[in-house]
Amino acid sequence: MAADERVGLDGDEVAVRAVNSSFYAAFEARDFDAMSDVWEHSDRVVVTHPGWPSLRGWARIAGSWEAIFRNTPFIQFVLTGEEVAITGDVAWVTLDENILQATGGADGDHDELAGAHVAALNLFVRDGATWRMVAHHGSPVGPGG
Amino acid sequence: MAADERVGLDGDEVAVRAVNSSFYAAFEARDFDAMSDVWEHSDRVVVTHPGWPSLRGWARIAGSWEAIFRNTPFIQFVLTGEEVAITGDVAWVTLDENILQATGGADGDHDELAGAHVAALNLFVRDGATWRMVAHHGSPVGPGG
Numbered sequence: 445m446a447a448d449e450r451v452g453l454d455g456d457e458v459a460v461r462a463v464n465s466s467f468y469a470a471f472e473a474r475d476f477d478a479m480s481d482v483w484e485h486s487d488r489v490v491v492t493h494p495g496w497p498s499l500r501g502w503a504r505i506a507g508s509w510e511a512i513f514r515n516t517p518f519i520q521f522v523l524t525g526e527e528v529a530i531t532g533d534v535a536w537v538t539l540d541e542n543i544l545q546a547t548g549g550a551d552g553d554h555d556e557l558a559g560a561h562v563a564a565l566n567l568f569v570r571d572g573a574t575w576r577m578v579a580h581h582g583s584p585v586g587p588g589g
Numbered sequence: 590m591a592a593d594e595r596v597g598l599d600g601d602e603v604a605v606r607a608v609n610s611s612f613y614a615a616f617e618a619r620d621f622d623a624m625s626d627v628w629e630h631s632d633r634v635v636v637t638h639p640g641w642p643s644l645r646g647w648a649r650i651a652g653s654w655e656a657i658f659r660n661t662p663f664i665q666f667v668l669t670g671e672e673v674a675i676t677g678d679v680a681w682v683t684l685d686e687n688i689l690q691a692t693g694g695a696d697g698d699h700d701e702l703a704g705a706h707v708a709a710l711n712l713f714v715r716d717g718a719t720w721r722m723v724a725h726h727g728s729p730v731g732p733g734g
Contacts, residue, residue, distance in 0.1 A: 495731040534679035583728030
């Protein structure tokens with residue numbers, strides 16, 4: 445049965461999906477410690493936030509998360525089209541981030557909700573029993589996309 | 590000498606840099622066959638052109654290159670900040686694409702040159718003696734970036 449073939453998810457794929465979910469949970473909770481746990485702490489890690497230039501190394505990436513969390517009073521992700529690929533000790537997840545977020549006014553008083561659509565590629569490397577994020581690349585999808 | 594330490598590039602890194610260069614050479618030449626040679630022809634490959642939603646599978650990706658090549662009379666890349674990381678049979682290259690391209694008018698007569706800045710992540714998997722691209726994600730870097 446075709447359905448049966450889909451039941452037995454590979455253990456690695458389960459683990460990769462779990463850490464990918466942890467990334468978005470940390471983002472929604474704006475929890476820096478949880479976000480820190482997701483990432484490999486090394487010089488080779490890279491993040492490209494939508495519309496930003498790429499930032500390399502955990503120190504700069506950590507700073508970007510602190511800035512984003514400080515300036516994001518609310519953010520919610522609905523993830524669609526999630527696909528996982530694994531080769532050896534490397535896994536990558538591609539998905540669509542459908543985002544609802546508060547865009548604070550200058551005085552923080554009049555937050556408004558805005559939607560955004562981001563195409564993301566998340567890259568993970570196996571670290572013993574877990575997987576660590578080594579790259580997150582999110583890009584804005586235009587209205588014509 | 591510090592210079593000596595940089596001479597002995599790892600053989601894998603040389604090969605990855607070569608295929609990454611082949612990707613941009615094929616793009617500049619708008620040579621579909623050369624671009625096809627760079628990619629793994631599978632369902633798991635994914636491309637995210639700047640501002641586009643992600644496209645999955647070689648068939649859709651091939652179609653996107655044909656459309657881009659048909660509508661790009663001229664494109665030139667100056668690549669900066671290229672960094673290579675390799676884990677086992679997977680390699681990723683992050684870099685900045687500084688682009689000069691012709692934006693054709695509707696009648697194709699009055700092309701004008703325009704610049705663009707794109708942050709890119711290119712992902713490759715080893716295939717015997719060569720490496721094949723499995724993901725290209727390029728995102729526009731905004732003027733405030």
